[in-house]
Amino acid sequence: MERKLTAELWDKMHYLFRDFNDRMVHVELNYDFVLDVEALKTVIICAFEKVPVLHSKFVDKKLSTYWKVMPYNIEDVLTVEYPDDMSSAVENFLTQYIPPESHIQMKFALFIKDGKSTLCMIENHMCMDGGDLKYFLQSFCQNYTKYVENGVSPIEYRTGSRAYTDVYSGFSQMESGVAQRLFKNINARDNHKFPLTKNNIRDASFIARKKFNEEILAKLKAKGKEMGATVNEMLLAAYFYSVYELANFPASDQVMISSAIDLRRHMDTVEDKGFTNHTAWMQCAIPERGRDIFETVQYVVRSSNRFKKDKFMGLYGLPLLNFGYSILPHAASEEIIKIGYSNPYMAMSNIGIIKGETLSLCGNEPADAFMSGAVKYKPFVLLTATTYKNVITLSMCVRGNDKDKEIVEQFFDLMEKNIKTLTNE
Amino acid sequence: MNFIDYIEESCKNIEDNHISYIFKKKLLDEMTARANEITGAGLRDEKVIADLLADEFPNIEKQYKEFEKAEKKKSRGRFWRIILALGGVLYFFAIFATYFFVSGTTGEWGKTWLIIVGGIFSMIIFYVSFLIKKLYHWHRFLHPLARVLLAGCVMLASVFAFLFVLTMFDPGISWIIVILGVMAMLIADLLFAFVTKQKFRTISLFVYMPVLATMLYIVLAGSGVITWLAGWPIIFVGFAVDFIIALTIAASNAKYFMYKQEGDE
Numbered sequence: 207m208e209r210k211l212t213a214e215l216w217d218k219m220h221y222l223f224r225d226f227n228d229r230m231v232h233v234e235l236n237y238d239f240v241l242d243v244e245a246l247k248t249v250i251i252c253a254f255e256k257v258p259v260l261h262s263k264f265v266d267k268k269l270s271t272y273w274k275v276m277p278y279n280i281e282d283v284l285t286v287e288y289p290d291d292m293s294s295a296v297e298n299f300l301t302q303y304i305p306p307e308s309h310i311q312m313k314f315a316l317f318i319k320d321g322k323s324t325l326c327m328i329e330n331h332m333c334m335d336g337g338d339l340k341y342f343l344q345s346f347c348q349n350y351t352k353y354v355e356n357g358v359s360p361i362e363y364r365t366g367s368r369a370y371t372d373v374y375s376g377f378s379q380m381e382s383g384v385a386q387r388l389f390k391n392i393n394a395r396d397n398h399k400f401p402l403t404k405n406n407i408r409d410a411s412f413i414a415r416k417k418f419n420e421e422i423l424a425k426l427k428a429k430g431k432e433m434g435a436t437v438n439e440m441l442l443a444a445y446f447y448s449v450y451e452l453a454n455f456p457a458s459d460q461v462m463i464s465s466a467i468d469l470r471r472h473m474d475t476v477e478d479k480g481f482t483n484h485t486a487w488m489q490c491a492i493p494e495r496g497r498d499i500f501e502t503v504q505y506v507v508r509s510s511n512r513f514k515k516d517k518f519m520g521l522y523g524l525p526l527l528n529f530g531y532s533i534l535p536h537a538a539s540e541e542i543i544k545i546g547y548s549n550p551y552m553a554m555s556n557i558g559i560i561k562g563e564t565l566s567l568c569g570n571e572p573a574d575a576f577m578s579g580a581v582k583y584k585p586f587v588l589l590t591a592t593t594y595k596n597v598i599t600l601s602m603c604v605r606g607n608d609k610d611k612e613i614v615e616q617f618f619d620l621m622e623k624n625i626k627t628l629t630n631e
Numbered sequence: 632m633n634f635i636d637y638i639e640e641s642c643k644n645i646e647d648n649h650i651s652y653i654f655k656k657k658l659l660d661e662m663t664a665r666a667n668e669i670t671g672a673g674l675r676d677e678k679v680i681a682d683l684l685a686d687e688f689p690n691i692e693k694q695y696k697e698f699e700k701a702e703k704k705k706s707r708g709r710f711w712r713i714i715l716a717l718g719g720v721l722y723f724f725a726i727f728a729t730y731f732f733v734s735g736t737t738g739e740w741g742k743t744w745l746i747i748v749g750g751i752f753s754m755i756i757f758y759v760s761f762l763i764k765k766l767y768h769w770h771r772f773l774h775p776l777a778r779v780l781l782a783g784c785v786m787l788a789s790v791f792a793f794l795f796v797l798t799m800f801d802p803g804i805s806w807i808i809v810i811l812g813v814m815a816m817l818i819a820d821l822l823f824a825f826v827t828k829q830k831f832r833t834i835s836l837f838v839y840m841p842v843l844a845t846m847l848y849i850v851l852a853g854s855g856v857i858t859w860l861a862g863w864p865i866i867f868v869g870f871a872v873d874f875i876i877a878l879t880i881a882a883s884n885a886k887y888f889m890y891k892q893e894g895d896e
Contacts, residue, residue, distance in 0.1 A: 251674045255683055261672075269772075280673030359682035384887040518891075532830065 420596035425629035726750030844869025
């Protein structure tokens with residue numbers, strides 16, 4: 207029995223992003239115990255059955271697009287290994303790519319070593335964004351625990367609409383009317399680029415990470431409070447300042463970094479909605495570098511406040527995109543949208559706090575947890591921030607070479623230096 | 632895996648008849664196929680499979696009511712298709728029988744051919760209207776074809792009206808009917824667009840209004856109701872209507888714009 211699912215607006219948009227990134231979202235959870243492999247298989251199959259887009263292939267017929275639900279086997283989804291070198295096994299798994307034409311859109315790997323487990327997962331961003339992935343993982347872990355401890359069938363997942371129009375559900379009729387008339391294209395082009403090397407056929411995906419301990423986070427919070435800035439804004443300011451230094455941008459240049467915002471803030475509830483994408487970009491621009499990083503923070507706060515005051519933050523351009531996709535056959539729509547869409551060269555996504563208790567399996571919280579956005583293709587970069595047990599992890603996934611790795615490491619060193627300046631260390 | 636007990640338990644309030652048997656059989660086939668799919672994926676825990684399927688087929692009684700309704704509609708449809716097919720053949724013969732009868736009794740062989748033309752045209756319109764309905768429900772990509780067919784039906788009706796007036800009365804201005812036919816075609820298309828909420832229906836309205844006004848001017852002046860010289864401002868009525876519609880849309884959007892402006896301040 208053939209089953210088809212509608213390709214929603216964000217599915218198509220992320221499909222269009224194929225020129226900019228590999229669309230894979232990465233997760234790594236480290237547990238100090240060995241997971242039950244058979245139970246894990248059952249929980250994964252149930253997750254796939256409840257969220258059929260995860261075992262669907264994206265069909266692009268040029269005139270229209272849709273998801274076709276496909277048969278699969280758990281052996282294709284879950285890899286169980288006992289590696290000698292855990293970090294390279296994890297890196298190899300996380301940097302792989304799932305094409306949208308694949309029968310499955312999510313893969314798991316369980317690496318077991320010395321009585322410890324590392325559960326890794328990669329997922330096609332077309333299916334869901336970081337916000338829903340956190341929720342998915344939470345349901346996944348709860349289901350695993352209930353199944354192993356009490357034999358409860360692991361089938362509790364959110365199901366429902368994946369339509370982009372759900373973002374208007376929290377508005378009054380008047381507000382919804384306003385939001386659905388926001389045809390303005392707010393894409394602003396900025397030609398400042400992260401100074402990576404030129405593209406080369408030998409480039410390979412890598413994930414660079416940098417951790418900042420709980421002491422730094424506490425100081426960042428305190429300093430941010432003093433300056434009227436959130437931790438996100440402090441990190442963004444450090445990002446700005448570091449990139450000015452790294453790329454030698456003239457201090458008087460206006461530079462823009464886009465920051466991902468979760469559009470679920472506009473929704474009344476997500477409980478009856480399916481897993482999908484509801485993320486837009488907030489374009490944070492500073493007029494100049496600033497005399498010191500503290501002035502950069504002020505510029506960032508000023509720019510960010512302009513967005514925060516807007517009730518319809520992030521909703522600009524959605525009706526235009528929908529219009530673009532609905533007037534013409536898909537292939538033609540894509541070409542037209544590409545003309546008006548400008549992908550940010552530098553972006554940041556703060557996935558936020560990962561709560562250990564929500565990812566606990568049978569009472570065992572992860573010793574460490576990490577999530578990261580897609581591998582960007584040069585010259586595009588995305589800095590992802592996650593916080594677990596008060597430790598901030600910054601990561602950057604790039605398809606590049608050893609020189610690019612060095613540049614990203616250098617960037618992280620500058621970030622560290624500037625964060626220390628911010629926290630008066 | 633056996634789902635018969637689950638189906639029987641869920642269908643205990645449903646009367647045993649042919650339709651309920653077909654429904655249960657279909658449901659059993661679907662559940663078994665889904666169970667095979669899930670087992671093929673690698674799931675071995677039978678309790679989990681049963682719970683997953685119970686979750687996928689939750690309200691069987693409600694499903695049955697929909698199935699029963701669809702089945703009854705299908706059998707009614709089958710009946711009407713037979714009636715339509717037989718009726719079409721009988722109607723076709725009736726047209727010719729009427730033609731020969733009326734022609735024979737009145738001797739007006741030069742005019743009675745209208746019976747054949749009118750009869751065949753109305754038969755085409757009748758069957759094409761079913762096709763239009765089908766096309767509309769099939770896929771939105773077929774809506775333009777449905778609109779073309781609707782226009783064709785209106786044109787056939789107006790051609791017959793033209794031929795009828797020309798043959799029976801010949802007032803010398805029968806050509807006006809052709810223009811009226813085109814007007815009717817545009818109006819029918821607009822009605823279709825608005826009733827079925829087609830995209831760009833407002834743009835159709837903007838385009839059609841000046842065309843309709845111009846045709847109205849030709850009809851009124853051509854039929855002598857107004858003079859050609861005095862009537863030309865009617866053409867601008869179309870543009871005026873467009874302007875009023877544009878103003879109405881702008882006013883409707885303005886309230887949202889004002890709300891946004893107030894919010895921004």
